[in-house]
Amino acid sequence: MPPLVRRKLFVLVLALGAALAAAAVAYAGNGGFAPVTPHSPNAHRINDAYLWVAVFTGVVLVVVESALLLFVFRYRGRGRPRDAEGPQVHGATRLELIWTAIPVVMLAAIAAFVFYELPGIQDIPSAKAEGGPLQVRIDAHQFYWQFKYPNGAVSINELHVPVNRVVQVNIHSEDVDHSWWIPALQGKFDAIPGSPSKTWFKADKAGTYRGQCGEFCGVYHATMRASVVAQSRSEYESYLSSLSDPLELGGQEWRGACAQCHALDGSGGYGPDIKNNSLLIQSQGLRTLITQGLNQAPPLANYMPPVARGWTDAQVTALLAYLKARVYKGPASGG
């Protein structure tokens, strides 16, 4: 094969390989190049802004990279000595104006579009017909999410809401910085101790929308997942009433706030085996432990965070009831 043909073949194979590698990612859509399909008006606007910016960056990428390749091949060495000076070109006013003006226009177009979309992302709709947005308080904790509904009911890691209802979430943190993020419903919002923030969403379709704490917050950050379950009004109401069962609430607390360190059966992991620890059935001792944390081997080796900071009495009682019924296995025998 003549060298030129061989080189062309090589470039072709390389280009095809790159195209194939990218195709899978592009086709994957969600989780690939594209953001998840939005299911709330504000998430739609964030998505639109993403696409608008992507059009410009896409065009710039193609134009700049093609020009680069063109120049690389067209003006390559061709056996000229390495230290030979190329022709020196000065002044090309028209060209310089063009390559200044185009980026300015692009940036202006991007800025204008984002400012146009912003109010619809940020401003919480008044939802007058429904008596205002449904208010939910979110408390971020190491390492779980707690949701408090208008009637005082509490759920852990899973927020249930009626579909097509404006929900305002008021985001608090009880310990360190976390970040509330359900990509299909809204953008990221930091949960900062002492400085509550708020955002909103309105799920347009029943289903489960998943998210993950967006800010590294400690050893079990990765387990800090959240989901929003959008369901019919009646399903939502019956979920709320199920939360008044202490064993249901206590179970959610155990699985969400304790089990990632102590295992579902209490046999231990990062934290010690506590199945036979009588603290699990001592109201006062348990309360002190879970609201203050424990760090017997300072500074930070095997530290237990104050997981239950801000809990109500009902929450502690529910946990206690669950621990008694399902986790505590009695004093260790034969020890």
Ligand code: HEC
């Ligand atoms: C981030 C991990 C983590 C979480 C979450 C966690 N613990 Fe712990 N727990 C630990 C560690 C680590 C220790 C040992 C701390 C030490 O000895 O300094 C511990 C110790 C304990 C002990 C033994 C205390 C003693 O003095 O014997 C009990 C009981 C306990 N945890 C219960 C709970 C309960 C109940 C929850 C949920 C409300 C919980 N833990 C959540 C990590 C955790």
Ligand SMILES: [Cu+2]
């Ligand atoms: Cu977190």
